[in-house]
Amino acid sequence: TNCLTTIWKLFRNLSEDQQRYEKQLIFEHPAFVKLCQQLLQDSRRVTRGDLVFSLHAVVSLGVPQNTLLVQTLLRVCQEKLNQLDNRCMSVLATTLAGLDEDKNVSALRAGLQLLAEQRIPGIKDIFILQNLMKCMGKDAPVFLKKKLEMAVLKEINHLTYPNAQRVFLGLVAMNYCSIPILNACSKKIQENIHDAPFWQLILILEACHSLQYRNVKLFSTVADYVNSTVCLLEKKQIIHFLSAFEILGFQPSELMGVFAEKLIEDSEFLDLKSLLIVLRVYSRLNYVPRGQPHLFYETLHSCLNKYLPQISSPELLKAVYSLCIIGYLPHRALDQLLQKDSCEELLSDDLYKEKKEMMLRCVRTCVELDSPSFVKPAFVPTKNFSSLVSVNLRKAREALLELLGDENMFRQNVQLPYKYHIDFEIWMDSDRKKVLPVTATGNHADTGVQRLAFLFVPLSAFCLGTTHPQGNLAMKKRHLSKLGYHVILVLNKKFQEMTNENAVEFLKGKIYSGNILPFSEVNVLENN
Numbered sequence: 001t002n003c004l005t006t007i008w009k010l011f012r013n014l015s016e017d018q019q020r021y022e023k024q025l026i027f028e029h030p031a032f033v034k035l036c037q038q039l040l041q042d043s044r045r046v047t048r049g050d051l052v053f054s055l056h057a058v059v060s061l062g063v064p065q066n067t068l069l070v071q072t073l074l075r076v077c078q079e080k081l082n083q084l085d086n087r088c089m090s091v092l093a094t095t096l097a098g099l100d101e102d103k104n105v106s107a108l109r110a111g112l113q114l115l116a117e118q119r120i121p122g123i124k125d126i127f128i129l130q131n132l133m134k135c136m137g138k139d140a141p142v143f144l145k146k147k148l149e150m151a152v153l154k155e156i157n158h159l160t161y162p163n164a165q166r167v168f169l170g171l172v173a174m175n176y177c178s179i180p181i182l183n184a185c186s187k188k189i190q191e192n193i194h195d196a197p198f199w200q201l202i203l204i205l206e207a208c209h210s211l212q213y214r215n216v217k218l219f220s221t222v223a224d225y226v227n228s229t230v231c232l233l234e235k236k237q238i239i240h241f242l243s244a245f246e247i248l249g250f251q252p253s254e255l256m257g258v259f260a261e262k263l264i265e266d267s268e269f270l271d272l273k274s275l276l277i278v279l280r281v282y283s284r285l286n287y288v289p290r291g292q293p294h295l296f297y298e299t300l301h302s303c304l305n306k307y308l309p310q311i312s313s314p315e316l317l318k319a320v321y322s323l324c325i326i327g328y329l330p331h332r333a334l335d336q337l338l339q340k341d342s343c344e345e346l347l348s349d350d351l352y353k354e355k356k357e358m359m360l361r362c363v364r365t366c367v368e369l370d371s372p373s374f375v376k377p378a379f380v381p382t383k384n385f386s387s388l389v390s391v392n393l394r395k396a397r398e399a400l401l402e403l404l405g406d407e408n409m410f411r412q413n414v415q416l417p418y419k420y421h422i423d424f425e426i427w428m429d430s431d432r433k434k435v436l437p438v439t440a441t442g443n444h445a446d447t448g449v450q451r452l453a454f455l456f457v458p459l460s461a462f463c464l465g466t467t468h469p470q471g472n473l474a475m476k477k478r479h480l481s482k483l484g485y486h487v488i489l490v491l492n493k494k495f496q497e498m499t500n501e502n503a504v505e506f507l508k509g510k511i512y513s514g515n516i517l518p519f520s521e522v523n524v525l526e527n528n
Helices: 002-012 016-028 030-042 048-060 068-079 086-097 103-122 126-136 142-154 161-174 179-191 198-210 216-228 235-248 253-265 272-284 293-307 313-325 331-337 340-348 353-369 391-404 471-482 492-497 500-512
Strands: 411-415 421-428 450-457 485-491
Touching (some): 002 016, 030 048, 068 103, 086 126, 103 142, 126 142, 126 161, 142 161, 161 198, 179 216, 198 235, 216 253, 272 313, 293 331, 313 471, 331 340, 331 353, 340 353, 391 450, 485 492
Parallel strands (some): 450 485
């Protein structure tokens, strides 16, 4: 056991390339073969500690799971399971977490689950508890997950930074979101942020996404720390952070600004995979660098043009779609994408066909509406999509009825060209002092009418913790403005929480407010 664990401790500190080379030397060494044979013969006579540590070492070194040695050790662990102390149980849990399901693994995991159920209330070591979390996994019964949660909460005041990170990953392994534990772990991570290596912070952000845990303070602390150490990071590491934040819907604006400057200075490092990630991040989070946005877009456009000869049609669609979302038209890439052959190739595959059709439709809409030659139409054909109002909009409809007094003073579920939809439309005079009946001017052009478009949007349409619209909502707002609408965004969750009286006053303020930007000023380039 000492030989095997020492080999493993030396082995795990090597680089991947070194590990591949050393692993071959170890497995071919006659002494290693002899060592494994000796362990196989003595497996039923070794102590419980030697048993679980030997199993952990041989599995970690890469001895195949289907070998007689590993399967024998698994069977002996089943036989001696009740003799294991908490420490041995923890080591065994760690080992099982890295093994595929088979007959012996399943039986041992089931036995370990029963043993853990009995012992969890008496375990005070968070390190052992988080190992059990990883072993129990997402298929563990809910009552067992709750037992583990309560045991961790009892010891939460003794939580250290290393254990905080491990508990995060333990909760991910169980697919169990415990807000009290996550909040305590987040606080400990924030306090010790300067001790966290790059890869651990990435794991924590990915864990937050897996658990659907949103902690703006934690994300801001991580973003500020990364921004303060940006000169020590490789550009691809920064891209990794930006991608993790984008998946969470969180906009690290300072970090994105610094990275944009670095990209403008030198874009040679940007391979196609990294380019697609950068485009996706900046378009979804609707971030435009201050000062020289067009230079930033030109740099990205230039990088994309470099890869046009070898880029696949799906990748080209993703790149063009991202640039169109932020209002930039990459003409060469567009010409290549919208060729008949490219479109047919994209839609010939049924995989994600609906999504690709939506993206192509969006690109064509941007080509038309974001073109410098586009002129605001005097008349926009509309139709009522349905007279029925969804449950989420009933409160808004009742408030508008109370405020305006008549159903003819607004339209609901309005369908526009380009497949755009408006929740409520209101017409006003040119001074924004009087609401006009929607039938008063008919369906003909009237330059004296101002059209208000109310969009009741979910929290997920904004960047986390802000009222800054994400890319798709910003694009819709931009396009509706170009069609002649004053766009009013309402956060539906907050609106639903208002009393009826407050809801009426809120809508009154929005309708008669003179602070809404004129058409020409509503632009996606607005930042927070």
